[in-house]
Structures are given as C-alpha cells and as structure tokens.
Amino acid sequence: MDKAIIRRVQRRDRIARWTITLGGVAIIVSVIAILVLIVSVTLPLFRPPRDEIVSKTALPAAFSDKEVLALGIDRVELGDRAARDSLTGYVVTQDGRFTFLDFSSRHTPSAVGQVANLSYSTRSVPGALKKTLRFVENHAGTRYSLLWSDGSASLVDAVMKPRFDESGKRSVEHELRTLAAFPPEKGPLPLQALLRAAEGGAVTCVTLLPGNRLSVVRRVSSENLLGEEETIEHRRTIEEGIPGPIRALALDGTGKTLYAGTENGCLAIWQFDAKGQIVHHEVVPAFRDKRAVTALAMVFGDVSLAVGDARGEVTVWSEVRRGDSRKLRLLHRLSQGGKGVREILPSCRKKSLLSLDGDGEIRLDYVTSQRNLLRLTGAGPIRTAGYAPRGNAAIGLGGGDELVVWKIDCPHPEVSWATLFGKVHYEGYAEPEFKWQTTGEEPKFSLVPVIFGTLKATVYAMLFAVPLALFGAVYVSYFTSPGWKNTIKPVVEIMAALPSVVIGFLILLWFAPLLGRWIVAVFTAMVTIPFVFFLFLLAWQGVRKLHWAKRVEHGYEFLVLVPVMVAGAGLACAAAGPLERWLFRSYHGMFTEWLFQVTQKPYEQLNSLAVAFGLGFAVIPIIFSISEDSLSNIPYSLTAASQALGASRWQTLWRIILPSASPGIFAAVMIGFGRAVGETMIVFMAAGNAPLLDISPFNGFRTLSANIAVEIPEAPVGGTLYRVLFLCAVILFVMTFLLNTVAEVVRQRLRKRFGQY
Amino acid sequence: MKTTRTTPTMPSTPEPIQHVMKLPPPHVAGVSRDPSAAEGIRDPIVRSQNLHLYYGATEALKDITLDFPRHDVTALIGPSGCGKSTFLRCLNRMNDLIDGVRTTGVIELDGRDITDKSLDVIELRRRVGMVFQKPTPFPKTIYENVAYGLRIAGVRRKAVLDEIVEKSLRRAALWDEVKDRLHDSALGLSGGQHQRVCIARAIAVDPEIILMDEPCSALDPRSTTRIEDLIGQLRGQYTIIIVTHNMQQAARVSDWTAFLYEGALIEFGPTDRLFTKPQKKETEDYITGRFG
Numbered sequence A: 001m002d003k004a005i006i007r008r009v010q011r012r013d014r015i016a017r018w019t020i021t022l023g024g025v026a027i028i029v030s031v032i033a034i035l036v037l038i039v040s041v042t043l044p045l046f047r048p049p050r051d052e053i054v055s056k057t058a059l060p061a062a063f064s065d066k067e068v069l070a071l072g073i074d075r076v077e078l079g080d081r082a083a084r085d086s087l088t089g090y091v092v093t094q095d096g097r098f099t100f101l102d103f104s105s106r107h108t109p110s111a112v113g114q115v116a117n118l119s120y121s122t123r124s125v126p127g128a129l130k131k132t133l134r135f136v137e138n139h140a141g142t143r144y145s146l147l148w149s150d151g152s153a154s155l156v157d158a159v160m161k162p163r164f165d166e167s168g169k170r171s172v173e174h175e176l177r178t179l180a181a182f183p184p185e186k187g188p189l190p191l192q193a194l195l196r197a198a199e200g201g202a203v204t205c206v207t208l209l210p211g212n213r214l215s216v217v218r219r220v221s222s223e224n225l226l227g228e229e230e231t232i233e234h235r236r237t238i239e240e241g242i243p244g245p246i247r248a249l250a251l252d253g254t255g256k257t258l259y260a261g262t263e264n265g266c267l268a269i270w271q272f273d274a275k276g277q278i279v280h281h282e283v284v285p286a287f288r289d290k291r292a293v294t295a296l297a298m299v300f301g302d303v304s305l306a307v308g309d310a311r312g313e314v315t316v317w318s319e320v321r322r323g324d325s326r327k328l329r330l331l332h333r334l335s336q337g338g339k340g341v342r343e344i345l346p347s348c349r350k351k352s353l354l355s356l357d358g359d360g361e362i363r364l365d366y367v368t369s370q371r372n373l374l375r376l377t378g379a380g381p382i383r384t385a386g387y388a389p390r391g392n393a394a395i396g397l398g399g400g401d402e403l404v405v406w407k408i409d410c411p412h413p414e415v416s417w418a419t420l421f422g423k424v425h426y427e428g429y430a431e432p433e434f435k436w437q438t439t440g441e442e443p444k445f446s447l448v449p450v451i452f453g454t455l456k457a458t459v460y461a462m463l464f465a466v467p468l469a470l471f472g473a474v475y476v477s478y479f480t481s482p483g484w485k486n487t488i489k490p491v492v493e494i495m496a497a498l499p500s501v502v503i504g505f506l507i508l509l510w511f512a513p514l515l516g517r518w519i520v521a522v523f524t525a526m527v528t529i530p531f532v533f534f535l536f537l538l539a540w541q542g543v544r545k546l547h548w549a550k551r552v553e554h555g556y557e558f559l560v561l562v563p564v565m566v567a568g569a570g571l572a573c574a575a576a577g578p579l580e581r582w583l584f585r586s587y588h589g590m591f592t593e594w595l596f597q598v599t600q601k602p603y604e605q606l607n608s609l610a611v612a613f614g615l616g617f618a619v620i621p622i623i624f625s626i627s628e629d630s631l632s633n634i635p636y637s638l639t640a641a642s643q644a645l646g647a648s649r650w651q652t653l654w655r656i657i658l659p660s661a662s663p664g665i666f667a668a669v670m671i672g673f674g675r676a677v678g679e680t681m682i683v684f685m686a687a688g689n690a691p692l693l694d695i696s697p698f699n700g701f702r703t704l705s706a707n708i709a710v711e712i713p714e715a716p717v718g719g720t721l722y723r724v725l726f727l728c729a730v731i732l733f734v735m736t737f738l739l740n741t742v743a744e745v746v747r748q749r750l751r752k753r754f755g756q757y
Numbered sequence B: 001m002k003t004t005r006t007t008p009t010m011p012s013t014p015e016p017i018q019h020v021m022k023l024p025p026p027h028v029a030g031v032s033r034d035p036s037a038a039e040g041i042r043d044p045i046v047r048s049q050n051l052h053l054y055y056g057a058t059e060a061l062k063d064i065t066l067d068f069p070r071h072d073v074t075a076l077i078g079p080s081g082c083g084k085s086t087f088l089r090c091l092n093r094m095n096d097l098i099d100g101v102r103t104t105g106v107i108e109l110d111g112r113d114i115t116d117k118s119l120d121v122i123e124l125r126r127r128v129g130m131v132f133q134k135p136t137p138f139p140k141t142i143y144e145n146v147a148y149g150l151r152i153a154g155v156r157r158k159a160v161l162d163e164i165v166e167k168s169l170r171r172a173a174l175w176d177e178v179k180d181r182l183h184d185s186a187l188g189l190s191g192g193q194h195q196r197v198c199i200a201r202a203i204a205v206d207p208e209i210i211l212m213d214e215p216c217s218a219l220d221p222r223s224t225t226r227i228e229d230l231i232g233q234l235r236g237q238y239t240i241i242i243v244t245h246n247m248q249q250a251a252r253v254s255d256w257t258a259f260l261y262e263g264a265l266i267e268f269g270p271t272d273r274l275f276t277k278p279q280k281k282e283t284e285d286y287i288t289g290r291f292g
C-alpha cells in the first residue's frame, strides 16, 4: 500500500483515539465534579459545631463593684467575612443599668486578654434612679422582666440597632425600651416577676410571692364603645394546687401558660384565657426521686418546656395529645452536667438551649435531636451566662470578674444522622415519627418519607412496567413475525421520546380523574380480562387445527387477542357500576366511601396508581428496548438446536432463551429502575407531593427528585433546607449511580459470556 | 480440491479413495452391498417419495425420491445451495421453524408419513436428532447440555441422568476429556469438543437417526478426524445422514452417497461405486471438481 495512505490512516486513527479518550475523560471528570459540588454543599450539615473564645477581659473597672444579674450578647453576621460581624454584649447590673460592650473588633483570638479599647456605653432603665434590681428574667432574646426593690416590675427591651455612616463604618445604637410597667402592690415584696407582652397589647405579669403564692395580673386594653382606649386588669392569686415550694417559673410569650417547678420534683401548669381565668391546671410529678426543679425555660416555639434539675440534667417536656386529653410528657433528655442547673437560656431562632450548671460549665444542646452541640470551656467556672438570640454567640462571667465571649459556629444544629434517618419526637406529636415538613417553627427533615416515596413510586411503576415490557419484549423478539417486529419495536421506542412533562400533564389532567371515575372498573378488569382470555383460549382449542389458525399462531396472536382484551375491559366497565353499588351498598354504593371508612384515609385522585401508570409509560420503552435487544441477540442456532432436541417453543424460551438473555434483561430492569428513581416531572405533577409514609396505592407520595423541585424555590441559599435538599440530590445521585453501575457490570458479564456467538 | 485434476474417472485425491477402497464393505444385516441393488434397498428406515419443497414461490427441492438404509451412514453431497440442508431439515421437520415453507410428497419414517401436519414433531425430533454445522452448545454446563433433551422430556431422577450423560459422553468420545469438569460451562471447551458435546447431546435422547449438517466444516483438521472417527464408531447403532461438501470426507465416512444438484437428486449409490464409477455426467463432473 501507498506509504502516504498508511500514514493518513494512522493519523486519523490517532486523532479518533485522542478525541474519544478526551471525551470519555471529560465526561468522567464532569460527573465527578458535579458530585463533588453537591457533596460540598451538604458537608456543612455534618460539620461538628465549633466554638471560639473571641474575648476574655476583666469587667471594666467602672462597674466591677456592682453585682451582675444578667448577661446578654447579640451577634449579627454580615456576609461571609467574620471581620464584619457585629458582636455586642451587655451586662445588667443590680443598679438597673445595662452596659453595652462592643466586641466587634474582637474577632480574632489575638485580641483575647486585651482590655484596652473595649468601648462601652451604659443605659439606665428609665425611672430606676432610686431603686435596685431584685430579680431579672430574660426571654425572647433581648427582653427582660425586671423586679425592682420597691416591688414594682417592668418589661424592658434592649434594642441594638446597627448604623452605617457615610464612610460605611458601622456603629451600634443602644436603647432600652420599656414595654410595660407594673406599680408595686400592697403586701410583701415579690421574689420573682415574669412579664410578657403579647401581640395585641395584652400584658401579663406573674409574680412569686413569699408563702408560695403566685399572683397573676393580666392587663388587657381594648377600645370601648366611645372609641376610647380602655385598660382592664384581671387579677388572680393562686394558692391552691401548688405541689410544693416553687423554685422556678416559666411563662410563654402570650402570658397564657404558666409553668412552675418545685423543690420536690413536680411540674405544675396553668392555662389562662384572655381574661386570666384558669382553664386548665395540671400537676405532674416529673421526677420520681423528687429532685428539685432548679430552672425552667420555654424552648423556642413556646410549646416545650425545658426543665433543669438539681442533678444537673436538662429535660424537655411538652403537652402531648392523648385522645381528648392533653398531658405534659417528657419528650427529650439532654446532656447531663454537674450539680444543679442554674440557668437555661433558649435561642430565639432554633430549638437549641444553653444551660449553665452548678459547676459553672456551659452546655449547648439541641432539643429535638437530643444532641449535645458543645461544652463551652476554656474560661473556668462561669457564674452567669448569656446566649445570643440567634444562637451564634455566648457570653459568660467567670471567676475574677472575667468576661468571656464565645463565637459559636453551628448553623445546622437541627440536622444529624438521627434526625435525617431516625424517628424524632417532635413537639405536638404523640409519638416519635419520620416527618418531612419544612414550614412552621421547627422544620422537620426526615429523609425517610421522601426516600420511601421514591421507592414507592419506583416499585409501583416497576410492578406495572416490568411485566408489560418484558412480556412485550419476549413476544416481539420470539413469537411475532419479523414484519410486525419491525413495526412494533420502533413504535414502542418512540414512546421514550415523549417528554415526561407531557406524560405528567396528561396524568394530572386526564388520566387521574379518569382513573378516579373508573377505579372499580380497573380492579374488575383484573378479573374479567383473564376470564375472557381463558374463555377465548378454550374456544381457540377448537379452531386451532385450521389452516388460518395455524398462521395466527405463528406471530399474529396479538391481532386476535387485542379484541379479546378490549372485550374484557369493556365487560369490566359495564360490570363496574352495578358491582360497585352492590359490593359497597352499605357505604352509599361508593368504593371511595368504603375505602375511607376502612382505612380512615380518603381516596386521593393523584395517587400511586396514576403515577405508576405515567412512570411506567416512561420506563416501558427503555426496559422493552434493551431486553428485546438482548433477547434478539440470542443466536437463532440455539433456538434451532433446542427445538431439534424435541423442545417446544415454551421450553426453549424458558430453558435457553430467557437464561441466556437474563443478564441483559436484568440490566434492562435496572436501567429502567434508575430512570424511575430519578424521574422528576411525572411524579412532581402527578403524585400530589405529600411526604406520606404509607404504602397504600390510593394516596400520593413525594419522591426525592420532586422534593428538590418543590422545595428549592423556597430554600434560602446556604440554609439548612437548602443543604438538606442537596443531600437529597446526593442520595439520588448515589442511588442512580449504583443502579446503573450494577446494570453496567452485569451487561459487561453478558458480553463476556455470550461474546463468542 | 484444486490439486485433484486428474482423469474424470479418478476423483479427488488418491489417498481418501484408497482409504475407501481398503475399507471392508459394512456388514449390516438386511442391506445389500451390491451396487446393482442400490435403488432397491431392502430395509430402508426413511423413504422420501416425490418430495418437493418450496420457499415461497421458489422450488428448492424437486421431486426427490430416495431411501435411506438403516444403520448406515449416508452422505449428501452437492454444490452449495443445491438443497442439502433443506432436504436434511425435512427429515426432522426443522423447516417448520421457517416461514413460508411448503412441501408436497411423502417422507416415511418406518412407514409413517412425517410430513403429516398432525404428526407430533416433538416425538419426531426425539427420534431424529440433529447436529448443526456451527457447534451450538447451550450456555450451560457440559452436564446440563447433555442432559437437556432428557430434562425437557421430563426426566428428573439424578441417577438416570448421570448414567445417560456418562454413556452419551463416552459414545461421543468426550468422556475422558471432560469427566472432571462436567459442571463447568460448556462454552469453555474447544470447537471440536463443542461439536462432540452436540453429538453427545443428540445421542442422549437415544434417537434412531442422527442428521449432521456439515458437522466438520467449522473445525480444524484434527477435530475433523476425531468427529469422523466418531461417526465410524456410531455406525451400526444409528442411522447417520451427513451433509458434506467435502468429497473426501464423504468417501471416508459414508457407506452410501446421494448427489444433489439444483434441488434434484442426480444419483444415489454405494459410496465406493459412486466415487469410482459415477453413472451420471453431472456426478462425474462434480466429484472431479469441474464445478462446485
């Protein structure tokens, strides 16, 4: 051959080889890159919480001689750069003053120990000149109930407003806003006072009086008939029904639910109506060993109660509905520390709690996941602590009047393997449950319902699609005449070209309502079609000796059987109405009514059957096409050899063709499975998308893919939901990747095993 | 074949012809070895009478009348496309698997017409086994390959299966080679072994007739020799009808030879006579390599 031609051929060969290699490598790299990308978004979910001491300073000398009653801190994260964080702490001293300290510059540990240039400013509570503070209680982040030495009480909000001047420098404006004030009452000085200002103007003040009495004052303002503002105070003193000496009190944000913890390990709950009348009272002997309840706080959401006890344990209690009655029940046990719990401080954004125990150790726990997030150490025993409303910082006053500030980095405390994949007892639920619900105060991120939904969709779809596709493939490749095979196969493959949004649309608007109307007929058809079929076969025995019947038996069976099936379906439709009326005569003659009575769940129009049909429609062409190919690839000589040994067509099919093609069929089913798992549009449109955990075919579900599609528009970038959705994507990716890998491995085996034919 | 352009009366290479001539005439009861009696075989097992076969409109077999002597080896020779395979497939109705095949005439197997539509072809195929040109072991173990015909006939007892598998493999001269790997895949054997597995598989159901359609054309010379030896050993127990386009092979293994040409039977007779004294011009031309 001509040298030039050889060189040209070789050059083309090389180019082709390089192009193909490059393409392959590029695909692998991009797939890996996508995986790395989505995994990297999910990783922060599992990063362990971190804390960092950003400041350790002595209290400014100016007020170091005054007793510190409470501490507070507020951290506002601006952007990604920690340097721009705003970090303001404040100290509440006995003289009724709030001293604000700016820790914003202290974002690096190098600043630890530097007392200098810690700017501070002090604000006094208006009208507090001649009084001192007896008791301070903090709730809702920056709100303080203050009980003064003269017996008066006030509710004060410490407002911190960041300000930017022209040069873009930020400063924080501090202000104390009094929301409500109650004048001193006659009688002995109260020991504690809890004030709440509810939306709508009602203010509640609960005071603990000496002699183990509680006084509740509810101030309601409304407009009278003349259009004037009118304030009414409802007063009530509680002396009865208190199970022991009260150690701690907690009041919810509306002021309508009051909890008390006693010296002898009991919890008492009172519920008031708008006028302060007691509508519910319950005493729960919470601890069998009668350990004292030393601290109470409402967990974020105002439904659960955090209880600190003399053993250093923090437990969370909530009202659980049992039939008609509601009962306060233990829901969660959090981490345990030393001695008695002195203080419990809730976060205002998430259900995390900061607790300070008698040994001066600060612990951070997440309630729902019962997860101990952190133990804040490195500052010796702490006397008083403060917790940022956003849960992202803490402040403590240690021995030697040392003020310590921690930055806490734990953006996703509610997520752990246990909450993602395990049962969680959410407040308001009677039992621990797998729950996906992203709206509401406490997002519930159990992936179990969506993974279950994915499997449910896939299994129902496969139950529908696999038999049809495989029987079709066997018939087309082995029984029908070559002419029909060359028509049927491309037609089925065209089904695959139908966009899934069109299928979903048709299911949603046309098929699901139709199915709802004919559901009984569908089930009747499962009996009538085989029945008619069987009758037909009996009749066929009579004519099969005839010449034309022989021809039909060689590849044209379906031409006769399609009318038979149609007849069976028609019979079902005709019989369904009377049958339904008769079968369900005690349920108004309605199947759906019966279903609801029996299962207590309604028939949903967008249900698993409808989806199975649509998803099956999308999957059938894939399974059909691949398995038909692998069946047709079995060499004809095998069929001939088997029949030459006296095997019938069925024996040959079962013993030779199917086993030989089984790896290919397996691969086909797996690839169909993979497609069904990842399919989004059909399930998104037709499955109703309720994340239920129920195998009933008459209700819907939510799949991983639809979950992403439904939730991602609502998910703030970088938030927990956003990352959990990416985790869904990772799971989906892994699932389809595994399925396809298994299918591919099997297919390679097939190629190796049958390569010699 | 190109080397054998000698005289018209001395066909093929000298060696195989000598071999045939040295071969003692097969002694099978009831069959006359006399060339003059060739057309009147006394105890034929299969008789084909006026057989015509059409693939659609084209006539592939034209009026074939031919008797096959029992327990002998009969070779069908002829140029490619003359209808040898088609004829062979008539004998176990494998043509049924092909669309649009129509036959007229009669083929009798022990006096029963097997072209009859009401005949049980499964029963027929058990009596008339077939070995194909391309070895077709099933993707199963050697054991399962040989036991296949028994299993589909409903034999379940292991002892029976074991015994028949061993016997068949021994008869197919394969036992010693595979007795230690009976449960390995048959696909792992060599081409010659594959063909012997196929023969063993055919023997296992104990047929009366074994049809072989060019059983050696896909094999190397050594395997060919082994298969030919095997045919020699099976002669006398089975009636063997072998299609070959290799005339030396026909001469080596067969007692009788039929020459087909363009769908018609030209000549039939004892192999040594047909090869030494062909009576038809076409036969002579073919065996001397003028065409084909």
Ligand SMILES: Nc1ncnc2c1ncn2[C@@H]1O[C@H](COP(=O)(O)OP(=O)(O)O)[C@@H](O)[C@H]1O
Pocket (backbone or CB within 6 Å): B055, B060, B078, B079, B080, B081, B082, B083, B084, B085, B086, B087, B098
């Ligand atoms: N399945 C078939 N359909 C149509 N014609 C066929 C078929 N098989 C064989 N033929 C034709 O019948 C003739 C005989 O073929 P065949 O029996 O295979 O010849 P041989 O085996 O002698 O080479 C040939 O002309 C061939 O083209």
Ligand SMILES: [Mg+2]
Pocket (backbone or CB within 6 Å): B084, B085, B086, B213
């Ligand atoms: Mg042939």
